[in-house]
Amino acid sequence: MALHPYDLYDVRSMLSEEEQAVQDTVARFTDERVLPIIGDAFDQGRFPRELIAEIAELGLLGSTLPEQYGGGGLNSVSYGLICQELERGDSGIRSFVSVQSSLCMYPIFAYGTEEQKKRWLPDMAAGRVIGCFGLTEPHGGSDPANMKTVARKDGGDWVINGAKMWITNGNLADIAIVWAQTDDGIQSFVVEKGMAGFAAQEIKHKMSLRASVTSSLFFDNVRVPEANRLPNVKGLKGPLGCLTQARYGITWGPIGAAIACLDEALNYSKERILFDRPLAANQAAQLRLADMARRITSGQLLSLQLGRLKDAGKMAPTQVSLAKWNNCRMAIDIARDCRDLLGGAGITTEHAAIRHALNLESVITYEGTETVHQLVVGRELTGINAF
Structure with a gap:
């Protein structure tokens, strides 16, 4: 029996029927929808936004989260196979899904209140609200503890000042999960597009991840209500x-x-x-x-x-x-x-x-x-x- 050239150890046989179905679905999407356009998108430095609705419809955003919040309830192996098949198309497509699912929907689910979960997660799973993850700073890189972005309490609100760098989805995003130093340690805030003092600037002239949006985020006395703070975690x-x-x-x-x-x-x-x-x-x-x-x-x-x-x-x-x-x-x-x-x-x-x-x-x-x-x-x- 001839072995599959890209699966010499028959890893496929170790997957459940559901895992195989997930892989097949995403592989078909990559073959039919991503591969025909991704070379041109890379050349043009353009993220193919037209794929977002279809990605959401396939259940690829927040796929491991519970169905009550719009997720797919899939296991971790299924999520891994989603990432594998999307990146077979392009790292930029997989990065979009990774950020939305693991870096934006996950912290709201893990660290947010029930009200915050209901407010944000179903719309994010449906692709109606896009998120980005604001951790990395211009001088920080591999040392996130050296964080300069700060949030100070002011009455019932928080005021954020600082900057973030190399943020995937930044200029696409409706919300940013922003990490900032406070008097009580590092905390997380959901900063919404349009809040006064919040700006995103797309990073151009990239030779890598050209079919992905990468941005800098700037916070100049951005006032965020207490209701937008994720309360269930502090520190790194x-x-x-x-x-x-x-x-x-x-x-x-x-x-x-x-x-x-x-x-x-x-x-x-x-x-x-x-x-x-x-x-x-x-x-x-x-x-x-x-x-x-x-x-x-x-x-x-x-x-x-x-x-x-x-x-x-x-x-x-x-x-x-x-x-x-x-x-x-x-x-x-x-x-x-x-x-x-x-x-x-x-x-x-x-x-x-x-x-x-x-x-x-x-x-x-x-x-x-x-x-x-x-x-x-x-x-x-x-x-x-x-x-």
């Missing part, structure tokens, strides 16, 4: 808890990007004739293709086990760090190697490899750089914090 554990949710999905996403690149390189190598034979007939090409398949297989098994641990309530943040580190590195190396196998053709966005390689430069950096995740694992092994 709040934003870090959100990032753990998002990083879990990111361990799956790059698998999709890597599969897209391998698929392209494999087909190209069979069709490209050099020195009277297909490129795929060369040992050097086969060694490289085989190594890509090996790495993808390892990444698939890592993320599947991580998902099973998450669904069992046993997932540790260090395990997420290990998988994000491994799978992002795997994918970016594969994308670069596939670009090389395509030769000159590989530098154009008519092919997927260069687009995925450029996107993955962001994916390997955001929500914890590779170095940060290496140090997280090192701390786990040694018991010594080397940050």
Whole structure:
């Protein structure tokens, strides 16, 4: 029996019928709706907003949240498969869904009041309200504790001053989940578009995630009512808890990007004739293709086990760090190697490899750089914090 070239260990057989159905649905959406337009969207530096309604209709926003809040009630493995298939199309599409689901809907669900959940989550699941996550600051990067954005209590309101940087969905967003220093530690606020003193400025001239909106956020005495403060968490554990949710999905996403690149390189190598034979007939090409398949297989098994641990309530943040580190590195190396196998053709966005390689430069950096995740694992092994 021939093995599937992108699933050498038959990971598919380890999925439930529901998980397989979720994967098939999102794969079909990616094939039919994303892939035909994403190259042009990347070239134009345009996020394809026309896909938002369909993404929401498929139940991909807040897919793991309870149905009473508009979510799909899916398990973590299903969410991972959603991320994998979306990023097989483009990292920007997966980033949009990750931010909306894990970084915006999740904190409202986990840290908000019942009134806040009912107010925001159903509309967010339906794509009527788009969110962004305001944590990273211009000078902060990997050190979120060095936060300069502040919120001070003023009567029944809060007044926020500061700035956030590299915010996905920023100029698309109707609300921003903003983290700020207060006299009582770091807290979170839902800042609404149109509030006086709140502005978003889109970041241009990007060479990565071009089919995604990335922005700076500015807060100049923005007055936010107490009703918009998420009351059920204080300190860094709040934003870090959100990032753990998002990083879990990111361990799956790059698998999709890597599969897209391998698929392209494999087909190209069979069709490209050099020195009277297909490129795929060369040992050097086969060694490289085989190594890509090996790495993808390892990444698939890592993320599947991580998902099973998450669904069992046993997932540790260090395990997420290990998988994000491994799978992002795997994918970016594969994308670069596939670009090389395509030769000159590989530098154009008519092919997927260069687009995925450029996107993955962001994916390997955001929500914890590779170095940060290496140090997280090192701390786990040694018991010594080397940050």
